[in-house]
Amino acid sequence: MLGILRQKVGAGSSSAMILGQSLQRIRPAASGLRNYASAAKEMTVRDALNSALDEEMSADPKVFLMGEEVGEYQGAYKISKGLLDKYGPERVLDTPITEAGFTGIGVGAAYYGLKPIIEFMTFNFSMQARVPPRSSHSAIDHIINSAAKSNYMSAGQINVPLVFRGPNGAAAGVGAQHSQCYAAWFASCPGLKVLSPYSSEDARGLLKAAIRDPDPVVFLENELLYGESFPVSAEALDSSFCLPIGKAKIEREGKDVTITAFSKMVGYALKAADILAKEGISAEVINLRSIRPLDRATINASVRKTNRLVTVEEGFPQHGVGAEICTSVIEESFGYLDAPVERISGADVPMPYAANLERMAVPQVEDIVRGAKRACYRAVPLAATA
Amino acid sequence: MALWTRKSVNVVNHVVSRVGFLGMINQSSWPHSFYRKHPISDACARNLKNPVTDFVNTPAHFPFRRFESTKAETQSDTLHDFDANQQVLDFPGGKVTFSSELRFISGSPEERVHCYRVLDDNGQIITGSTYVQVNKEVALKMYSDMVTLQMMDTIFYEAQRQGRVSFYLTTVGEEAINIASAAALTIDDLIFPQYREPGVLLWRGFTLQEFANQCFGNKADYGKGRQMPIHYGSNKHNYFTVSSTIATQIPHAVGAAYSLKMDKRDACVVTYFGDGGTSEGDFHAALNFAAVRDAPVIFICRNNGWAISTPTSDQFRSDGVVVRGQAYGIRSIRVDGNDALALYSAVHTARNIAIREHRPILIEALTYRVGHHSTSDDSTKYRPAEEIEWWRLARDPVTRFRKWIESNDWWNAEVESELRNSVRKQMLQAIQVAEKVEKPPIADVFTDVYDVPPSNLVEQEKLLRETIKRYPKDYPSDVPV
Numbered sequence: 001m002l003g004i005l006r007q008k009v010g011a012g013s014s015s016a017m018i019l020g021q022s023l024q025r026i027r028p029a030a031s032g033l034r035n036y037a038s039a040a041k042e043m044t045v046r047d048a049l050n051s052a053l054d055e056e057m058s059a060d061p062k063v064f065l066m067g068e069e070v071g072e073y074q075g076a077y078k079i080s081k082g083l084l085d086k087y088g089p090e091r092v093l094d095t096p097i098t099e100a101g102f103t104g105i106g107v108g109a110a111y112y113g114l115k116p117i118i119e120f121m122t123f124n125f126s127m128q129a130r131v132p133p134r135s136s137h138s139a140i141d142h143i144i145n146s147a148a149k150s151n152y153m154s155a156g157q158i159n160v161p162l163v164f165r166g167p168n169g170a171a172a173g174v175g176a177q178h179s180q181c182y183a184a185w186f187a188s189c190p191g192l193k194v195l196s197p198y199s200s201e202d203a204r205g206l207l208k209a210a211i212r213d214p215d216p217v218v219f220l221e222n223e224l225l226y227g228e229s230f231p232v233s234a235e236a237l238d239s240s241f242c243l244p245i246g247k248a249k250i251e252r253e254g255k256d257v258t259i260t261a262f263s264k265m266v267g268y269a270l271k272a273a274d275i276l277a278k279e280g281i282s283a284e285v286i287n288l289r290s291i292r293p294l295d296r297a298t299i300n301a302s303v304r305k306t307n308r309l310v311t312v313e314e315g316f317p318q319h320g321v322g323a324e325i326c327t328s329v330i331e332e333s334f335g336y337l338d339a340p341v342e343r344i345s346g347a348d349v350p351m352p353y354a355a356n357l358e359r360m361a362v363p364q365v366e367d368i369v370r371g372a373k374r375a376c377y378r379a380v381p382l383a384a385t386a
Numbered sequence: 387m388a389l390w391t392r393k394s395v396n397v398v399n400h401v402v403s404r405v406g407f408l409g410m411i412n413q414s415s416w417p418h419s420f421y422r423k424h425p426i427s428d429a430c431a432r433n434l435k436n437p438v439t440d441f442v443n444t445p446a447h448f449p450f451r452r453f454e455s456t457k458a459e460t461q462s463d464t465l466h467d468f469d470a471n472q473q474v475l476d477f478p479g480g481k482v483t484f485s486s487e488l489r490f491i492s493g494s495p496e497e498r499v500h501c502y503r504v505l506d507d508n509g510q511i512i513t514g515s516t517y518v519q520v521n522k523e524v525a526l527k528m529y530s531d532m533v534t535l536q537m538m539d540t541i542f543y544e545a546q547r548q549g550r551v552s553f554y555l556t557t558v559g560e561e562a563i564n565i566a567s568a569a570a571l572t573i574d575d576l577i578f579p580q581y582r583e584p585g586v587l588l589w590r591g592f593t594l595q596e597f598a599n600q601c602f603g604n605k606a607d608y609g610k611g612r613q614m615p616i617h618y619g620s621n622k623h624n625y626f627t628v629s630s631t632i633a634t635q636i637p638h639a640v641g642a643a644y645s646l647k648m649d650k651r652d653a654c655v656v657t658y659f660g661d662g663g664t665s666e667g668d669f670h671a672a673l674n675f676a677a678v679r680d681a682p683v684i685f686i687c688r689n690n691g692w693a694i695s696t697p698t699s700d701q702f703r704s705d706g707v708v709v710r711g712q713a714y715g716i717r718s719i720r721v722d723g724n725d726a727l728a729l730y731s732a733v734h735t736a737r738n739i740a741i742r743e744h745r746p747i748l749i750e751a752l753t754y755r756v757g758h759h760s761t762s763d764d765s766t767k768y769r770p771a772e773e774i775e776w777w778r779l780a781r782d783p784v785t786r787f788r789k790w791i792e793s794n795d796w797w798n799a800e801v802e803s804e805l806r807n808s809v810r811k812q813m814l815q816a817i818q819v820a821e822k823v824e825k826p827p828i829a830d831v832f833t834d835v836y837d838v839p840p841s842n843l844v845e846q847e848k849l850l851r852e853t854i855k856r857y858p859k860d861y862p863s864d865v866p867v
Contacts, residue, residue: 064648090648096678101637101671108641111626112576114648116641145631146638154619154627155610156834190835214837246840293840 043237046226048200049079052207053117055239057087060115063211064091066102067119067166076121077167077226103139103164107146110162110216117211120166139164140185147216148191163210168196168220169263169314170351170362179351179358181315183262186218187292187324193245194291196220198266200230202289205243213245220291222264248295250302254284257308257372260299260325262288265312265363272368281376291321296328303329307338308375314362317345342371498705501752503722504731507780509789517731518570522796527589528569528726529791532561532784533802534809535585538594539757541813542601546615546761550821551601553615557582559724559756562783563688565589566729567656571737574653576646577625578639580632581616582688582755583658590623594812598820605866610834611826633659633666636685640672640746643681647744654682654740656733662693664707673714676746684736685716685748688723690755695768711748723751724783727790754781827866828854 043051057063064087069076071084071094084092095102099120106116120139143164150158169181187194193215197203203221210217235241251266252273261269266287273283284302288295303309309329311322322343329341347361373379474481504517511517520528539556546554557564564585571577577586584597596608600618603611608620609627619627626642629635639657646653663669664687676683687707691698704710711718717739721732729751736747754777758765765774791797832839832847839847854861861867 093679096671096674098667098671098674100667101675104634104637104668104671105641105644105675108578108638108643109645110641111638112642112645114641114645141631142634142637146629146634150627151837152834153609153613153617153629154621154834155608155612155830157608157619157621158627159837193836293842296842 041231041233042229043200043232044227044229045197045200045203045221046077046079048203048230048232049207049221049226050081050083052204052211053080053083054086056208056211057083057091059239060211061091062113063115063117064093064109065117065119066093066095066106068095068097068102068121070094070119075119077223079221079226080119099139100142103142104146106162106164107142107150107160110147110160111150111158115211116162118162118164120164143186143192143216143218144189148189151215152191159214160216161214163207163217163219165207165210165219166221167223167226169222170346170358171223173353173355173358174351175353176350181220181313181346182218183220183291183313184315184320184324186220187294187321188319191216192292193217194220195245195289196222196262196291197289198225198251198261198263198287200228200232201236202243202249202287204232204236205241206245206289209242209245212242217245220263225264225267228267243289246290246293246295248289248298249287250284250298251287252283252285254282254306256282256306257310257375258284258286258299258302258306259310259312259368259372260286260288260322261312262291262321263314265314268363268365269312269368271365272372275365275369276372279373279378281372281378283372288321294324294328296332299325300329300332303333304336307336308372309337310342310344310368310371310375312344312363312368312371314346317343317348320345339375339377342375344368344371493703495705495709499708499720501720501722502728502732503725504727505725505786505790507786509786510793511727511790517727518734520569520727520730522794524569525791525794526796528565528730529784529787529797530805531565531568531585531588532726532787533805534594535561535564535588536784537806537809538584538588538597538813541810541817542597542615543757543761545601545817550817551615553761554601555581555616555760556757557585559754559777559783560688560690561585562726562729562787563658563686563723563751563753566726567658567686567733570730570733571656572653573624574651575624575737576639576642576653576655577623578635578642578655578657579618579625579628580635580659580663580688581628581630582660584616584618586658587618587620587623587625590625592618592620592623592625594809594816595819596620598813598816599823602817602820602823603825604820604823605826606820606823607826610830612830633663633668633672635659636663636666636668636672637675639683639685640676640679640681643676643683643746644679647680647682652741654684654737656684656686658686658688660693661687661689661691661698661701661707662696663687664710665693665701670714673711673716673746673748677715680744681746682740682744683746684733684740685711685746686733687748687750688753689750690723690753692755692759692765692769694759694763695765697769706750706752708748708750716746716748718748718750720750720752723753724781724786726783726787753783825865 053065057065065080065083070080071089071092074081074084080092103118106118109116147160147162150160168183170179183194183196186192193213195206195210195217197206207219210219251270254273259269259273266285269285273285276283284306286299286302311325313321315321322345326341326343329337344363344367346363349361351361352358370379473484475484504511504515506512535557539558542551542554543556545551560582564583568586568589573590579586597618599606600609601615609617613627617628617630619625626635626638636657636659639655643655646655659669673685675681689698689706693701698706706720708718708720719732722728732749736749739745740747756774756778788797828850829847832843835843851867854867
């Protein structure tokens with residue numbers, strides 16, 4: 001039964017409906033599918049990633065996917081659904097459980113002509129009993145020392161066109177070793193490009209751009225967004241669709257305060273903006289999309305307009321993405337700031353497991369609302385209470 | 387629903403095959419009912435309508451190993467009726483014979499794995515040896531290159547001692563591994579070196595001037611002066627840039643081999659590393675992947691006894707490195723690393739196997755690091771000088787090979803001195819030239835970080851140039867702007 005279903009699921013935009021149906025059966029509780037009835041212009045992030053992989057693999061025979069459980073199991077999060085059937089085991093490789101191994105092997109394959117996509121599984125409920133949880137830590141040597149530096153060290157003789165992708169940051173109830181955001185880590189290393197999609201359009205456009213890019217790209221997804229549905233334009237569904245790397249997107253225009261965010265936090269920032277609007281504060285929400293290169297121009301133009309800035313991220317505060325954005329604004333638009341920059345981030349502690357503590361350790365919509373109000377002097381600034 | 391079923395099938399197979407396995411081993415003492423009435427398998431079976439039927443319906447979607455575990459389970463029932471001593475277990479990966487003897491496999495075999503050699507200590511071919519013929523032309527190039535390598539090392543080492551380059555690392559004692567392995571390959575075979583294999587580049591036509599340009603980090607260096615000395619790399623010679631981090635090249639080699647296999651190219655990948663490198667996780671990951679993925683790659687371990695100051699006795703307890711290949715399911719051989727003919731034959735044969743049969747090969751070459759680890763090391767502090775001298779004089783691979791070509795009447799003292807004079811002259815000339823060539827220009831700081839320079843680097847370069855223009859006297863005159 002499943003086999004038949006899988007064959008039908010050609011993982012393209014045209015088959016989004018079948019895919020959606022099968023997913024609904026698999027995960028009836030998935031909240032992202034609730035609006036399924038009007039699915040023609042809606043797509044989950046999962047389907048967006050899947051279709052992007054499919055289209056790029058179809059367009060370029062040098063592209064291949066490698067990781068744990070990406071083939072037979074169709075990906076720990078079903079991102080690679082249908083790809084093994086379509087492209088065969090030579091291009092959808094199930095690997096032994098050694099992140100450092102397949103990261104290194106991916107780098108080697110990229111050295112010599114192939115364009116690997118390396119999937120990191122950070123966590124999977126159904127796998128929990130069988131295998132220990134894992135993440136990309138052990139592979140970081142190959143990402144930093146080999147992938148990021150080879151082009152420079154070889155003076156352009158060896159470029160490394162590959163994509164490292166997988167869920168990043170906090171999910172739900174998975175504790176300290178599966179909840180960390182690595183955006184700031186990877187983004188601090190020259191030679192890497194770091195992308196983090198929010199919506200389905202982001203996921204499609206950025207992943208396709210990452211695969212086509214000649215440099216190594218770290219592509220940070222969010223587990224909780226996989227099942228979310230977003231409206232997608234006809235343009236974004238076209239197989240030629242691609243988003244520019246290094247360009248942020250203004251998700252919502254505003255004039256009183258700028259809120260920068262990436263990944264899941266964009267959704268929170270948008271919700272915060274709704275609440276702020278009711279209180280008469282017009283917030284501009286910037287979806288960073290690209291953490292490195294960072295779109296300093298868009299951020300600074302916005303701050304020069306609103307004169308106030310709130311940065312939002314799920315990662316740790318120290319040396320984080322918010323710190324970098326803050327520096328960029330202080331360097332380029334210091335004279336335009338009417339208030340201290342507010343930085344909303346994850347708590348400076350390893351992620352606790354208990355749900356109540358976990359909630360307190362990551363930014364919530366109300367934290368963003370409060371931060372924006374402080375920046376607008378509609379609440380007591382933190383500096384004044386210190 | 388469908389997905390759930392799939393997952394459950396896997397879980398059940400896993401549990402059942404384990405239970406089945408335990409049941410088999412202990413069947414004489416355990417009641418039959420234990421296996422039959424195991425609560426987990428019962429519970430799982432109830433949750434599944436018919437797992438076996440499911441398999442039959444979608445065989446293509448299940449990996450072979452999982453299918454086999456079901457067979458193990460089925461067979462366990464039937465085997466209960468037979469004599470335990472005669473049985474085999476049909477287990478994932480192949481049949482396993484049962485034994486009633488409680489015995490652990492020995493950690494160290496009674497006899498160490500033999501070492502293949504062709505030339506005896508006097509450079510004469512050992513009667514009855516199997517080896518690949520080397521013709522006069524190749525033999526003479528092998529010898530000339532070994533001598534050149536030895537002399538290049540000596541002169542660069544001296545240059546470092548004179549403070550003309552910051553760092554150097556010699557290959558002394560390991561000339562045969564360098565040159566003979568290179569000779570057995572073709573230029574299409576990709577090399578992923580560690581750092582003690584410049585001889586492979588030399589064999590492939592990298593000139594002494596090119597070596598000098600890299601060591602002196604000048605404008606002509608293919609690495610644009612970005613890496614410390616001896617980190618050579620050359621695209622046209624299919625020699626990937628040397629990496630300082632130990633063993634990272636080994637998984638890279640496997641990845642590149644996978645590329646070659648996908649391209650159906652008539653070539654393989656060869657990667658080198660030392661005995662110390664085999665302790666890195668990368669070594670193990672790479673061997674395992676190569677075996678699982680049937681990658682055409684030759685792993686050459688230069689077991690030279692020392693990882694800087696760490697002797698192999700502190701590095702591993704196994705019989706060297708060769709035995710590890712077998713553990714990963716890789717065909718392996720131990721070779722006398724100071725016997726150029728043995729190395730040539732082993733690598734030549736390994737190459738044929740790797741390409742024709744699409745499989746990895748492990749070669750452990752036993753040799754000795756006659757030089758210090760690098761110019762940052764004094765090895766007499768941790769190993770006896772007599773040991774070094776014995777290897778340098780009595781077991782020198784270059785001398786041994788020379789005896790063989792002389793016994794063939796292909797070589798004599800006169801040609802020898804001509805060669806040495808010529809190499810010395812070329813080396814001194816190369817160093818002089820390399821020192822005079824301009825240093826890399828300012829632009830080279832900024833390029834190649836990405837394929838296209840990002841805006842922040844473009845901006846920084848512009849600022850730097852403006853600053854230099856404003857304060858020319860404060861900027862070194864020998865660096866081109």
